[in-house]
Amino acid sequence: MRNIIKVMSVIIVFIAWVFAISCVNNGSHSKDDVKWKETVSKNIDTTVKVYGHYAAVKLPIDSGVSLWNPTAVTLGPKGVMYAANYTGEIYSLHDTDGDGLEDYAKLFCNVKQDSLRYPTSIVFKGNQLYVGTTQEIRVYEDTNGDEVADKSYTFFKDFPHTLHYFDWTFGLTFGPDGDLFAILCTDALNDRPAPDPHGLRGSILKIAPDGKSYERFAAGLRFAYGMAFNKQGDLFFTDNRGNENKYEELNFAQKGHFYGNNPSKYPNEKKTTEPLLKLKYGFAPVGIRFNPSDNAFGKAQDLLISFFGPDGQWGDGSISRVQLTKDAKGGYQAQEFPVADKIAKLADLAIGKQGDLYVAQFGNDGPMHLPWKTPMGAIYRMIQADWVKPADPKKSTALVEGNIHNGQAIFSQRMCVTCHSIDGNGTLLGPDLAGIGKLLSKSALLESIKNPGKNIKTGFDQMVIELKNGTTVNGRMVTTNKDEISIISFGNKESTIKQKDIKSSKMITASLMPSGLLDGLTDGEVNDLLGYLESLEAAK
Known part of the structure; x- marks a missing residue:
C-alpha cells in the first residue's frame, strides 16, 4: 500500500510539474488569474x-x-x-x-x-x-x-x-x-x-x-x-x-x-x-x-x-x-x-x-x-x-441608404464619371471606385468629397513638372523609368515626357480633385450620391 501511495505521489508531483511548465510556456497566469484578468482588462x-x-x-x-x-x-x-x-x-x-x-x-x-x-x-x-x-x-x-x-x-x-x-x-x-x-x-x-x-x-x-x-x-x-x-x-x-x-x-x-x-x-x-x-x-x-x-x-x-x-x-x-x-x-x-x-x-x-x-x-x-x-x-x-x-x-455591414438611381445620375451630372471608373477597368485621373463603399465609411466618403486634399490615396498625388521649354504639366504620374515619365493630366490626357526635357518635378499635397462638388445639392441628394457610391461592387 505504501508503495502505491509513493507511486501516486510521484505521479501527482509529475503532473503538477508538467502543468506548471505548460502554464509558463503558454503565458498562463494560473497562480493569480484574477489579478491577471484585472491587469489585462485595465x-x-x-x-x-x-x-x-x-x-x-x-x-x-x-x-x-x-x-x-x-x-x-x-x-x-x-x-x-x-x-x-x-x-x-x-x-x-x-x-x-x-x-x-x-x-x-x-x-x-x-x-x-x-x-x-x-x-x-x-x-x-x-x-x-x-x-x-x-x-x-x-x-x-x-x-x-x-x-x-x-x-x-x-x-x-x-x-x-x-x-x-x-x-x-x-x-x-x-x-x-x-x-x-x-x-x-x-x-x-x-x-x-x-x-x-x-x-x-x-x-x-x-x-x-x-x-x-x-x-x-x-x-x-x-x-x-x-x-x-x-x-x-x-x-x-x-x-x-x-x-x-x-x-x-x-x-x-x-x-x-x-x-x-x-x-x-x-x-x-x-x-x-x-x-x-x-x-x-x-x-x-x-x-x-x-x-x-x-x-x-x-x-x-x-x-x-x-x-x-x-x-x-x-x-x-x-x-x-x-x-x-x-x-x-x-x-x-x-x-x-x-x-x-x-x-x-x-x-x-x-x-x-x-x-x-x-x-x-x-x-x-x-x-x-x-x-x-x-x-x-x-x-x-x-x-x-x-x-x-x-x-x-455579420452585424458590421450597414444598409445602404438613399436613392441609388438618383445618386448615379448625380454622379454623372457632377462629372465624377470623367475622372473615376467604377468597375476596376479604367485608368483615369482619379482612383477607381469599385467597392469604395467597403473601403470607406459613409462619413469618410462625405469628408473625402468635401475636403479632397485631406485624404489622398498613394499613387494619386499631384505632380507638377516644369519643362525646360518653360511649360508646366500638372497631373498624376502613371509610371516612370530612367528615360521618361508617363502622366495623366486633366481631361484624362495621358502623355509621355522625356526625363531629359524636365527642368524640375515635385509632388504637392494639393488634390487633383476640385472642391465644391456638392455645392447646390440638397441633403437628400447628397445622401443619394453617397448611397450610390456605397452600392458599387468590387472589381470582378
Missing part, C-alpha cells in the same frame, strides 16, 4: 472590435525609447519581443513591474547612426538582427547578451534605390535553406528612379546566406509589405490595391512568376499570376505571420494578416486570418476570417512566446509618408481571453 482598448475571445491590449510602454511610428515587430533571442521605429530606433520590450505586460522599451540600436533610413523590416537569425532599410540590409548583433547591439555590418546593398519617400525594403524572412528573402517596393511612383537594368525594384530578391549573391525570385509587385514561409516551405506575400492591382491581395510566391504591377517595366512578361485570395476584411495589407502549429491563437498554422487601412483614414485598420489548404496540384485553397477591426493604421505583427499576437501600430504619418511630427503609434498585444465577448462580423 489595458484593453475598448474601441477595437474583436471577432474572437481576444483582449486588444495596448501595451503601457511609458519609459525608455519613445514609440515613433512603429514599423515592425519580431520575436528575438530568449523570447524577447523587438520592434522598430520608422525614425530609426530598434528596441526590445520588457516588463519591469512584474504585472505581465511590457512597459519599457530598451534601445538595441539606431540605424540613423549608420546614415540609414526607414527600418521597415526586421528578422532575427540567432543573435543577429537583419534590418531592411532604404539603402541596404544591415546586420546588428549583441555579442555579450545585454540586449544592446555592439557590432554591425552591411549584409547586402546591391540594389537600386534613391532617397525618394517611396523607396522601401520590406518583408525580410529566411527560407528553409537559409537564404534571405526581401521585397523591394516598386519605383513606378518615383519621378527620378535609380537605374534598374535587372528590374529589381518591384520584385522579391532571394539572397544567399553570405550576402554575396542573389537572384530575382519574382516580379510585378507594388507595395508588398509582408512575406512568410509556411511549414511546407511555400512562400506567401501580401500586396495592396492601386496601379494595375485591382484588389487587396494575398499571393502564393512562385519562382519566376510575374504578379502584374507596372508591366511596362517588364515587357518580356506575357502572363500575370492572379492573386491567391482577394482579401475582404481589410485594406492595404501589410505584415503577415504564420501561427505556429502548437499555438491556439485562432487556428494552428493559419496565416495572420495586419492591415494599414485606407490612406488618410486614421481610424481604420484591421487583422484577419487565412486558412490555407494545399491541393493535389501543389496549389492552395484559401478562406479568410476577421480577427479585429478599428485598430488603426497597423504595420507588422508577430507571435510572442506566450502565444499572444503582437501588432505594431504605425499611426498617423506626415505628408509624403514622412514620420509624424511627434512620437506616434503603439504596440498592441492580442491576448487570448475567455471572458471577452466577441463581436458578430
Whole structure:
C-alpha cells in the first residue's frame, strides 16, 4: 500500500510539474488569474472590435525609447519581443513591474547612426538582427547578451534605390535553406528612379546566406509589405490595391512568376499570376505571420494578416486570418476570417512566446509618408481571453441608404464619371471606385468629397513638372523609368515626357480633385450620391 501511495505521489508531483511548465510556456497566469484578468482588462482598448475571445491590449510602454511610428515587430533571442521605429530606433520590450505586460522599451540600436533610413523590416537569425532599410540590409548583433547591439555590418546593398519617400525594403524572412528573402517596393511612383537594368525594384530578391549573391525570385509587385514561409516551405506575400492591382491581395510566391504591377517595366512578361485570395476584411495589407502549429491563437498554422487601412483614414485598420489548404496540384485553397477591426493604421505583427499576437501600430504619418511630427503609434498585444465577448462580423455591414438611381445620375451630372471608373477597368485621373463603399465609411466618403486634399490615396498625388521649354504639366504620374515619365493630366490626357526635357518635378499635397462638388445639392441628394457610391461592387 505504501508503495502505491509513493507511486501516486510521484505521479501527482509529475503532473503538477508538467502543468506548471505548460502554464509558463503558454503565458498562463494560473497562480493569480484574477489579478491577471484585472491587469489585462485595465489595458484593453475598448474601441477595437474583436471577432474572437481576444483582449486588444495596448501595451503601457511609458519609459525608455519613445514609440515613433512603429514599423515592425519580431520575436528575438530568449523570447524577447523587438520592434522598430520608422525614425530609426530598434528596441526590445520588457516588463519591469512584474504585472505581465511590457512597459519599457530598451534601445538595441539606431540605424540613423549608420546614415540609414526607414527600418521597415526586421528578422532575427540567432543573435543577429537583419534590418531592411532604404539603402541596404544591415546586420546588428549583441555579442555579450545585454540586449544592446555592439557590432554591425552591411549584409547586402546591391540594389537600386534613391532617397525618394517611396523607396522601401520590406518583408525580410529566411527560407528553409537559409537564404534571405526581401521585397523591394516598386519605383513606378518615383519621378527620378535609380537605374534598374535587372528590374529589381518591384520584385522579391532571394539572397544567399553570405550576402554575396542573389537572384530575382519574382516580379510585378507594388507595395508588398509582408512575406512568410509556411511549414511546407511555400512562400506567401501580401500586396495592396492601386496601379494595375485591382484588389487587396494575398499571393502564393512562385519562382519566376510575374504578379502584374507596372508591366511596362517588364515587357518580356506575357502572363500575370492572379492573386491567391482577394482579401475582404481589410485594406492595404501589410505584415503577415504564420501561427505556429502548437499555438491556439485562432487556428494552428493559419496565416495572420495586419492591415494599414485606407490612406488618410486614421481610424481604420484591421487583422484577419487565412486558412490555407494545399491541393493535389501543389496549389492552395484559401478562406479568410476577421480577427479585429478599428485598430488603426497597423504595420507588422508577430507571435510572442506566450502565444499572444503582437501588432505594431504605425499611426498617423506626415505628408509624403514622412514620420509624424511627434512620437506616434503603439504596440498592441492580442491576448487570448475567455471572458471577452466577441463581436458578430455579420452585424458590421450597414444598409445602404438613399436613392441609388438618383445618386448615379448625380454622379454623372457632377462629372465624377470623367475622372473615376467604377468597375476596376479604367485608368483615369482619379482612383477607381469599385467597392469604395467597403473601403470607406459613409462619413469618410462625405469628408473625402468635401475636403479632397485631406485624404489622398498613394499613387494619386499631384505632380507638377516644369519643362525646360518653360511649360508646366500638372497631373498624376502613371509610371516612370530612367528615360521618361508617363502622366495623366486633366481631361484624362495621358502623355509621355522625356526625363531629359524636365527642368524640375515635385509632388504637392494639393488634390487633383476640385472642391465644391456638392455645392447646390440638397441633403437628400447628397445622401443619394453617397448611397450610390456605397452600392458599387468590387472589381470582378
